[in-house]
Amino acid sequence: MEKVIKSDAEWRAQLSPEEYRVLRQAGTERPFSGEYVDTKTVGVYSCRACGAELFRSEAKFESHCGWPSFYEPSESDTVTLHEDDSLGMRRVEVRCARCDSHLGHVFHGEGYATPTDDRYCINSVCLTLQPAG
Structure with missing residues (x-):
């Protein structure tokens, strides 16, 4: 996968202020x-910043946490995981492997009835859904 590297100015020109705040400054939407919290549309979710495929609708589930949740990425190498000790808690940050944009966090062992027991809690503003067909 070819990496996407842009200057801060290039990202600011490409992204809306909210997209920039979340994707490039590790913010969180309310x-x-x-947009995708409750959607059940079948398709592929890609990175809004670079277009890389990240998740498939088959792995999306209702976690009732307020953000789209997936139990696994579409491929193991589409995202990278990073320790995040910000805000006084220990979490695992999820980033796009292609452009290093912040996507959200992953949590393990919460008891969801999914094949992995992982919850990739992803900001909608970081995603673009391409419906199937």
């Missing part, structure tokens, strides 16, 4: 406010 819970239950995102």
Whole structure:
């Protein structure tokens, strides 16, 4: 996968202020406010910043946490995981492997009835959905 590297000015020109705040500054959109929280459309979710495929609708599930949740990425190498000790808690940040944009966080062992027991909690503003067919 070819990496996408842009200057801060290039990202600011490409992204809306909210997209920039979340994708490039590791922000978080308000819970239950995102475009894809409740969508059940079948398709592929890609990175809004670079277009890389990240998740498939088959792995999306209702976690009732306020953000779209997936139990696994579409391929193991589409995202990277990073320790995040910000805000006084220990979490695992999820980033796009292609452009290093912040996507959200992954949580393990919460008891969801999914094949992996992982919850990739992803900001809607970081995604673009391409419906199947």
